[in-house]
Amino acid sequence: MNFKKLNMNYLIGFITFLSLLVGFLTIETFAGKGLLELNSLNIQVLLIINLVLLSIFLFFVIFKFFRLFTEGKSSNLIGANTKKKFLIYFISLSAIPGIVIAIFSLLIFNYSIEKWFDKKINETVTNSVAIAKEYLREHQSSISKDILLIANDFSRSSKRLMNNNSDFEKYIQIQSNVRSIKNIFIVSDKGLLTHKNPKFNVKKFIKPDVYILTAAKKGKPVIISSAYTNKTYGMVKLRGFKNSFLYVVQDVDPKIVNYIKKTGKVSEYYFNIKNNIFNLQITFTIIYIIITLLLIFVASIVSINLSSYISKPLTYLFDASSEVEKGNYSIHLKNENLDSDFSQLYTTFNNMIKRIKDDQTKKSQEGRYEAWKLIAKKLAHEIKNPLTPIQLSLDRIDSKFKKQIVEDKTLFEDHIKTINLQISEITNLLNSFSEFARMPNPEFSDTNIIDLIDRAVLPYKTNYKQISITINSSLKSNVIKCDKNQTFRLFTNLIKNSVESIVEKNENKGKVEILIQGNDSSVDFLFQDNGIGFELDQMSNISEPYFTTKQNGSGLGLSIVSKIIFEHKGNINFYNSKNGANIHFTFNKHL
Incomplete structure (x- = not known):
């Protein structure tokens, strides 16, 4: 596993998540609905964070593109152009819609901004403020x-009230009821309470503000409304009273005050934005472009990874196809960590290459066997023609000169025997050539393989008591489809080779073991003996016709075995063991 690449992907994933989070937070803040308050400081901070993330993503995109194109140039891999096309298609597919949506969003935003500040809305906001102010003015009036x-x-009744505190307070109560003003007070020029409504609790009295007192001393009525206390304060200097002022406190409906507050804030916010509409459009455009670029860069990195993910298996497939074109049929694609589709594609490709390789091997072997059959037939014919006259001539020489030769007669007889022996060996070789050349096409039928092997083994068990020959089978059924005569010949040759190898080694306790097992598609045979085995430098040629390691061998025994196995759509392999040789071969069940 490439941990460096894995860490890079984790880092890109984390930054992608962070970018989306910051982008969402920026839009929410700009809309005034986010966790952060909409102000210039927060917008600037978010803008800087977005720019930093944008720079990081730009670096990743440039890095990925650079590595992608340099790898393609340096390696000159088949499929690099396909990978680049995938990349261009994926990025276009993600970038073009994003750019189009961004353009339309900006146009809609600008159009909406213009609608927010058109004449009708402007008049509505202005009228709302004017109505609020007019209400407050009328209330104060x-x-x-x-x-x-x-x-x-109070002034008209000053003489009567000045010296009678009880009547003064009753008069205040009457005025409060008549004028519907709950709180009426008489205060001194220092703001101290001198007279009040008898029902009013003195402890609740709040001294008037200095500003009101100062303004009232000028002789004109003073009216002030407070949005914080939801009250209107009024004060005027009383004529006929020394340094006395009429001070009233009137409650204002909280709903009206709240409405006036909101109207003022909305109006202030509205005209503030209106005065900065250009800056607002520029800021929103920059933020939206940054977020759009972030999304495009995220899509680009995802596209690069997706393109690599898709094109990498295809690149391997292209390379494998190129190797096959060069004649390399041993190529094998590993279908690990792949999607099911690519895994199936790799499996299909491997199966196809295996079939091509088998077909090539089969055609090659067929050609070789046909060539060797032709050579064997030709050799048998060319050698047999002079061999008969030689044998006849030798017989005549023996019969004519045997009685005439007195001196060195024994030597003469030895020479005649030697020539006869060589002629006999050549005749046996010719018979082997003829058998190899005349091998018929196989005729497959159901055969009890254990019985057949027993018949092939029987003569050697009888004549070689010192050699143990065992058959171990795990087949569910002993009946398989094969050519009975050729298969018998195959096992006879193999057992003969093993026995001769053990005899040549002078092994006191010879051992030949035949192991048989099967599956749904084939039957496996393993021959093991403790004979002389095979030399390593002979392994590649051991099944070639006319190749032999024996003094009197024809070199056709294992060649005939290989051809029979080939006709049964199987394969054969030769191995050396510590004590002897192993021969493993298979028969295909689907014949």
């Missing part, structure tokens, strides 16, 4: 009128 009327009433 009403209180101002009431204050002047109350002050006049």
Whole structure:
């Protein structure tokens, strides 16, 4: 596993998640609905974070592109162009819709901004503020009128009220009921309470603000409304009273005050944005472009990884195809860590190459066997023609000169025997050539393989008591489809070779073991003996016709074995063991 690449992917994944999170937070903040307050500082911080992330992604994209194109140039791999096309298609597929959506979003935003600040909305906001102000003005005007009327009433009754505190407070109560003003007070020029409504709790009295006192001393009524206390304060100097002021406190409906507050804030916010509409459009455009680029870069990196993920198996497939074109049929594609489709494709390719290789091997072997059959037939014919006259001539020489030769007669007889022996060996060789050349096409039929092997083994068990020959089978059924005569010949040759190898080694306790097992597609045979085995430098030629390691061998025994196995769509392999030789071969069940 490539841990460096894995760590890079984890880092890209983390930055992608962080970018999406920051982008979402930026949009939410800009819309005024996020966790952060919409102000210039937060927007600037988010903008800087987005720019940093954008720079990191730009680095990753450039790095990935650079590595992709340099790898393609350096390795000159088949399929590099396909990989690049995949990459271009994927990036285009993600980038073009993103750019189009971004353009339309910016146009819609600008159009919406213009609609927000058109004449009708502007007039609506202005009228709302004007209505709020007019309401407040009328409220204050009403209180101002009431204050002047109350002050006049107090002034007209000043002589009567000045020295009678009880009547003064009752008069205040009457004015409070008549004018619908709950809190009416008489205060000194220092703001100290001198007279009040009898029902009013003195402890709840709050001294008037210095600003109101200072303004009232000038002689004109003073009216001030407070949005924080939801009250309107009024004060006027009383005529006929020394340093006394009429001070009233009137409650204002909290809903009205809240409405006035909101109207003021909305109006202020509205005109503030209106005055900075260009900056707003530029800021939103920059943020939206950054977020769009972030998404495009994220899509680009995903596209690069996806392109590599898809094209990498195809590149291996292209390389393998190129090797096959060169004649390398031993290529094998590993289908590990692949999607099911690619895994199936690799399996199909491997099976196809295996069949091609088998067909090539079969054609090669067929050609070789046909060539050797032709050579064997030709050799048998060419050698047999002069061999008969030689044998006849030798017989005549023996019969004519045997009685005439007196001196060295024994030597003469030895020479005649030697020539006869050589002629006999050549005749046996010719018979082997003829058998190899005349091997018929196989005729497959159901055969009890154990019985057949027993018949092939029987003569050697009888004549070689010192050699143990055993057959071990794990077949569910002993009946297989094969050519009975050729298969008998195969086992006879193999047992004969093993016995001769043991005899040549002078092994006191000879051993030949035949192991048989099968599966759904084939039957496996393993011959093991403790004879002389095979030389390593002979292994590649051991099944070639006319190749032999024996003094009197024809070199056709294992060649005939190989041809019979080939006709049964099997294969054969030769191995050396510590004590002898192993021959493993298979028969295909599907004949």
